[in-house]
Amino acid sequence: MESKDPRGDAPSEGFETQAIHGGDLDDPFRALTSPLYMTSTYTFPSVEAMGSVLSGEREGFVYSRAGNPTVGAMAALVARLEGGEAGVAFASGMGAIAAVLFYLAKSRLPLIVSRHLYTGTRHFVSEMLAPLGIPVKEVDLRSTEGNFGEFREALRAGAGGVFCETPSNPSLDIVDLSAVAALCAEWGVPLAVDNTFPSPALQNPLRQGATLVVHSATKYLGGHGDLLGGVAVGSAEVIRKIATVEAPLLGATLSPMNAWLILRGIKTLALRMEAHTLRATALARFFKEQSAVVDVRYPGLASHPGHEIALRQMKGSGGMLSVVFEGAKPALSFMNALRVIRIGVSLGDPASLAEHPATMSHRGYSARERERMGVPEGLVRLSVGLESPDDLFGDVDRALRSL
Ligand SMILES: Cc1ncc(COP(=O)(O)O)c(C=O)c1O
Known part of the structure; x- marks a missing residue:
């Protein structure tokens, strides 16, 4: 009804x-x-x-x-x-x-x-x-x-x-x-x-x-x-x-x-989205400076092709971001080195989650099909949660340095 x-x-x-x-x-x-x-x-x-x-x-x-x-x-x-x-x-x-x-x-x-x-x-x-x-x-x-x-x-x-x-x-x-x-x-x-x-x-x-x-x-x-x-x-x-x-x-x-x-x-949606956005924005900027990362997809970054439109139609860029490494190997090594951010599908939770579409959600597609959908082998999707920002940064920094 x-x-x-x-x-x-x-x-x-x-x-x-x-x-x-x-x-x-x-x-x-x-x-x-x-x-x-x-x-x-x-x-x-x-x-x-x-x-x-x-x-x-x-x-x-x-x-x-x-x-x-x-x-x-x-x-x-x-x-x-x-x-x-x-x-x-x-x-x-x-x-x-x-x-x-x-x-x-x-x-x-x-x-x-x-x-x-x-x-x-x-x-x-x-x-x-x-x-x-x-x-x-x-x-x-x-x-x-x-x-x-x-x-x-x-x-x-x-x-x-x-x-x-x-x-x-x-x-x-x-x-x-x-x-x-x-x-x-x-x-x-x-x-x-x-x-x-x-x-x-x-x-x-x-x-x-x-x-x-x-x-x-x-x-x-x-x-x-x-x-x-x-x-x-x-x-x-x-x-x-x-x-x-x-x-x-x-x-x-x-x-x-x-x-x-x-x-x-x-009841807490607005507050949570603000906190997700703050953490995701800061992490996106941090990833952008890393040599192991070839691309950061986050609408809140000025380098995103849809940034201007996102600014117009969104009140904040949200908690989802994708980071592209040079192929699946460094992407998986990065994920396996994470300790605070957990490996798993789904998103939008207080707990941060990392997903590798090529081997997880998109494993049923060929590499060519995935490329066409804008999902390269080295892409890691992060649902940035609500943990302490220092812990999130520490986790990502440690995982990047282990590559
Ligand atoms: C953008 C989007 N739409 C729809 C769905 C499907 O939702 P559910 O898993 O609740 O059926 C998902 C699930 O991940 C999603 O990410």
Whole structure:
């Protein structure tokens, strides 16, 4: 069930205030923390009372795969923070992405996807959509491509939707959201944006003209590395469609417990994103000066090709950065020498994590394919956590000196 802000027309408030109070549910005991509705189903005093909820005559919940108050409050809060009218939650980011792509595919027109995308999204397109006969066109949407030649051509040929991610995982490429949204609007094509890396604290694609936003709430929204979750946000009309068809029928339903934890995580989102950004910015500058490092991909660095656009569309550069070594050997030696930063996939947690896409997330692709996606063999992706900056610097410095 899609959800709107439970507080109705609350006065306009700052981001942090909304993040802390915007997920509150009405509670007869006036508990400071919203109750957790850990239930699979709901009961009614009569068959007629249930009928009035099923017919939409009265608001209410029938079964938690179709709607749950705690899950709805979380989706509504993310919608509010993104500047969207409504949101719908999923059991994971991939659940949200699958629902949005299936929704867009209903047009039966080709989907346009960015070449620089999270591997799970790429796999969904190649392993789920393509075998169903849904044509997908991959284009370069990076800001550096300027005139968007292939993108304009793909739009001209007819499209049912565009899907992109900025900054992209793990190449940290930037898409100019207002330029891409303007082209989409010209052709009447909906634009969906994966906003997982920046989180709503640093970037709001709907305000730049996107139609839909998706998140892996597993990352910064949850913020503590202890759950999986996803959210899609957009207009009330579009979200109602996804929430009544794709969400309950795909069955990737978020547990109320995880929704409650995500609500808790979001309360400190702005503070955490600021601290992630501070540490990542300082580390990116440090890496830039190292002779063993051939490239540092971080939108906060003036040397990043998308820096100007990132400055325009992001409120901070975030906690993700990629460092490129001269090949896989030094990249792996660097990672193995780390002690504070742990080796692992996922991101957005208080604990810093290092990932080597060529042998981990992108191991299923050939070296040539990875190169095309902007993922060279020597690239190490770092999710810069919230440990003491001195410990992070000490760890990186020691690992670099061991090469
Ligand atoms: C950018 C991005 N989008 C989506 C996902 C998928 O999220 P989940 O693992 O919650 O399904 C991930 C996971 O790493 C991601 O990095």
